Amino acid sequence: MKIYFPFLDGVRFFAAFWVMNFHYLFVLGLSSDLHWYRYGNLGVQLFFIISGFVIVQSIQGKTTQEFAIGRFVRLFPLFWILCTLTYIITLIVPHANSLYVSEYLVSMTMFGDTINGAAHNTLRLVDPSYWTLTVELIFYIAVGSFAHFFTYKKIRYFLLFWLLLSITAFIFHIEQNFYIKLALVRHASYFIFGGALALLATKQAINLYEKYFDWSLLFLSALYSLYIHSRAIPAYLHPNPLDSYITSAILLVFFLGVGILVYTSRYIKNPRMIQILLVFGGLSYPLYLLHQTIGNIIINYVTDKYHILWNNFAIGFEVFIIIVAYIIYIQDKKIRAWLQKKIFLGKG
Numbered sequence: 001m002k003i004y005f006p007f008l009d010g011v012r013f014f015a016a017f018w019v020m021n022f023h024y025l026f027v028l029g030l031s032s033d034l035h036w037y038r039y040g041n042l043g044v045q046l047f048f049i050i051s052g053f054v055i056v057q058s059i060q061g062k063t064t065q066e067f068a069i070g071r072f073v074r075l076f077p078l079f080w081i082l083c084t085l086t087y088i089i090t091l092i093v094p095h096a097n098s099l100y101v102s103e104y105l106v107s108m109t110m111f112g113d114t115i116n117g118a119a120h121n122t123l124r125l126v127d128p129s130y131w132t133l134t135v136e137l138i139f140y141i142a143v144g145s146f147a148h149f150f151t152y153k154k155i156r157y158f159l160l161f162w163l164l165l166s167i168t169a170f171i172f173h174i175e176q177n178f179y180i181k182l183a184l185v186r187h188a189s190y191f192i193f194g195g196a197l198a199l200l201a202t203k204q205a206i207n208l209y210e211k212y213f214d215w216s217l218l219f220l221s222a223l224y225s226l227y228i229h230s231r232a233i234p235a236y237l238h239p240n241p242l243d244s245y246i247t248s249a250i251l252l253v254f255f256l257g258v259g260i261l262v263y264t265s266r267y268i269k270n271p272r273m274i275q276i277l278l279v280f281g282g283l284s285y286p287l288y289l290l291h292q293t294i295g296n297i298i299i300n301y302v303t304d305k306y307h308i309l310w311n312n313f314a315i316g317f318e319v320f321i322i323i324v325a326y327i328i329y330i331q332d333k334k335i336r337a338w339l340q341k342k343i344f345l346g347k348g
Contacts, residue, residue, distance in 0.1 A: 002060075077336065090126070113125065118178065135187055162191075163192050196214050196218040286328040
């Protein structure tokens with residue numbers, strides 16, 4: 001039986017919210033100061049930690065078909081709808097930097113970033129943030145394939161091999177090779193940390209050896225992330241001498257904080273609190289898909305047409321985007337329930 005960790009939904013929303021603030025307040029403001037939102041891009045690494053935890057936990061006890069269907073229903077219907085909506089908006093809003101049909105079609109695969117790399121293309125994605133979805137999808141495929149061919153019980157060995165592959169890639173400076181990048185060597189340690197934490201939190205070790213193995217994976221992946229982040233995470237357009245130290249501190253807070261929140265989630269018994277956290281976690285995906293391209297188009301249109309300074313309505317606009325994300329989340333829940341019942345499971 002899958003154990004629910006409610007605090008992780010709160011963390012997921014925080015990660016999406018922080019990324020949104022990075023794009024809205026830091027990127028648009030082009031500030032080089034050490035504002036709290038300057039490091040919002042690290043919300044992506046926090047997403048990867050949570051994904052590692054959730055996927056390693058959720059794949060347990062599922063067939064390959066069940067896992068694949070669950071991931072497809074969770075990701076693709078809403079993605080296709082919002083990707084199409086975003087593309088249409090780029091076409092109809094004046095000065096919105098419209099895209100080609102080919103760019104839209106490539107984006108719809110969710111493998112747009114990888115396709116560009118394989119073909120040496122410079123096709124734009126409908127939304128630049130889609131690159132993270134490519135990373136997530138490759139991770140799902142890798143984990144699902146391993147569990148299918150080698151069983152879930154050996155998943156810790158998959159995580160170890162992946163960590164060693166990433167370390168090897170950076171030692172030999174081949175992390176930018178296209179085929180090596182397909183192994184997600186720049187992001188592996190975050191997924192591995194989350195996966196190892198899931199094994200520990202759900203007590204998957206059947207003996208002392210496996211328990212120490214999982215703890216070793218947890219600490220090694222965290223230490224490796226702190227060591228390699230200056231090469232693994234792209235540098236800021238306007239670097240600050242303190243960036244490396246602050247990034248290390250933030251990542252350390254991530255590792256400690258997620259671990260603490262996982263183990264304290266068991267004390268959340270209030271159904272209302274659990275429901276609130278569940279909603280926040282659920283709306284993080286539509287918020288992530290909505291905020292960048294659609295948000296920027298609206299911001300640019302309003303500021304240009306009405307000559308309003310962006311800073312004057314930034315907070316209000318963020319609240320508006322969150323409300324829209326919530327409405328979409330409610331509709332997405334209905335779509336997913338219908339798909340699982342009518343199409344994939346053939347019930348009703």
